Amino acid sequence: MSMKGLGTWGLGLGTLGLGLAVLLLTASPAAAQSQRERQMMADLRMLQEQTQLLQQQLTAAIEQLATTLKTINSRIDDQNAMTRKSFADQKLAVDQFGGDLRIVRERIDENTVRITSLAQEVEALRLAIPQYQAAPSAPVDPSAAAVAPGTPDSPAAPPTASAPAVALAPGMTPQRLYNTSLSDFTMGQWALCIEGFNSYLRNFSRTELADDAQWYVGECYQQDGKFSQAIDAYNRVINSYPKGDRVPDAYYKRGVALSAMGQVDRARESFETLMKNYPDHETARLAKQQLDRLNRGKPRG
Numbered sequence: 148m149s150m151k152g153l154g155t156w157g158l159g160l161g162t163l164g165l166g167l168a169v170l171l172l173t174a175s176p177a178a179a180q181s182q183r184e185r186q187m188m189a190d191l192r193m194l195q196e197q198t199q200l201l202q203q204q205l206t207a208a209i210e211q212l213a214t215t216l217k218t219i220n221s222r223i224d225d226q227n228a229m230t231r232k233s234f235a236d237q238k239l240a241v242d243q244f245g246g247d248l249r250i251v252r253e254r255i256d257e258n259t260v261r262i263t264s265l266a267q268e269v270e271a272l273r274l275a276i277p278q279y280q281a282a283p284s285a286p287v288d289p290s291a292a293a294v295a296p297g298t299p300d301s302p303a304a305p306p307t308a309s310a311p312a313v314a315l316a317p318g319m320t321p322q323r324l325y326n327t328s329l330s331d332f333t334m335g336q337w338a339l340c341i342e343g344f345n346s347y348l349r350n351f352s353r354t355e356l357a358d359d360a361q362w363y364v365g366e367c368y369q370q371d372g373k374f375s376q377a378i379d380a381y382n383r384v385i386n387s388y389p390k391g392d393r394v395p396d397a398y399y400k401r402g403v404a405l406s407a408m409g410q411v412d413r414a415r416e417s418f419e420t421l422m423k424n425y426p427d428h429e430t431a432r433l434a435k436q437q438l439d440r441l442n443r444g445k446p447r448g
Contacts, residue, residue, distance in 0.1 A: 321347065321350075321351040321354050321356070324343060324346065324347050324350075324351070325344075325347055325356050325359075325360065327343055328340055328343030328344045328346075328347060328360070328363070329363070331343055332363055332366065332367060335370070337367040337368075337370060337371040340363065340364075340367045341364055341367045341368070344360040344361070344363050344364045344367070345364060347360045348360050348361060348364075357388065357391075358384055358387075358388035358391030358392070358393045358394075359391075359393055361380060361383050361384045361387065361388065361393075362380070362381070362384050362393040362396060362397055362400075364380040364383075365377045365378075365379075365380030365381045365383075365384065365397065365400060365401075366400070368380055369400060369403075369404055374404040374405075374407050374408050375408070377400070377401075377404045378401055378404050378405065378408075381397040381398075381400055381401040381404070382397075382401065384396075384397035385397050385398065385401075394425075395421055395424075395425040395428040395430045395431070396430055398417050398418075398420055398421035398424075398425075398430070398434075399417075399418070399421055399430040399433060399434055399437075401417045402414045402415075402417035402418045402421070402434065402437060403437065405417060406437065406441065411441055414437070414441065415438060415441055418434040418435075418437050418438050418441075419434075419438070421434045422434050422435060422438075
């Protein structure tokens with residue numbers, strides 16, 4: 148082989164070596180990149196598996212939580228049902244107790260009415276039996292009968308015994324007597340009304356209606372135009388029954404009667420006393436109107 152051939156062959160070898168070197172240099176980064184991709188794919192698959200595992204665990208946890216919540220809600224519903232039932236039972240017991248208490252009160256009221264009625268009957272029976280004291284009769288001297296009356300030897304006439312108080316009719320209870328007198332008042336029978344209520348006051352002065360009876364006596368007198376007697380009756384209400392519920396009415400009606408008699412100053416005093424002592428009573432407003440009329444110079448409207 149010639150030198151020229153050898154040179155050409157050497158040049159070829161050099162070129163081939165260079166190509167191999169270039170090929171090796173080019174293949175090395177590609178191999179490294181493929182390795183990284185495989186590693187990334189492995190990591191990705193691992194992450195996917197971990198994600199799936201976490202998803203399964205999360206789903207199981209959610210299902211368990213839902214089951215627990217369902218159990219808790221069921222227990223809460225049961226507890227609420229028990230509580231409502233307990234409240235209903237308590238309300239029923241309270242209502243039943245209230246009903247029983249109302250029945251007991253009604254029976255107590257009925258017994259109170261019966262006792263009051265019996266007490267009135269007993270009082271009426273007691274008053275219906277007159278208590279007479281047997282007065283011994285004085286012996287008569289036969290010789291005195293021959294003496295002419297009016298002579299010095301004539302004996303003095305025996306004192307006349309006072310007539311006993313008229314007893315009530317049998318069975319006349321305080322309530323019946325009061326209702327009868329009130330009926331006379333309604334019908335304008337002033338004399339009968341006064342007589343009836345005075346009889347009530349003589350026989351049943353300790354009852355709750357005594358102040359009402361005394362007030363109606365004043366009303367009868369006032370309706371009959373007898374203002375002086377009416378004022379006396381109203382004064383008895385105020386003085387004899389200071390805690391009675393007719394006292395404010397008595398103050399007012401006394402002021403009206405005094406105003407009708409022209410006693411303006413005393414009438415004004417009665418109205419002012421009523422307004423001072425019983426400012427919330429319904430007659431206090433009427434007393435204020437009467438005072439306004441008196442202040443305007445009109446004694447009575």
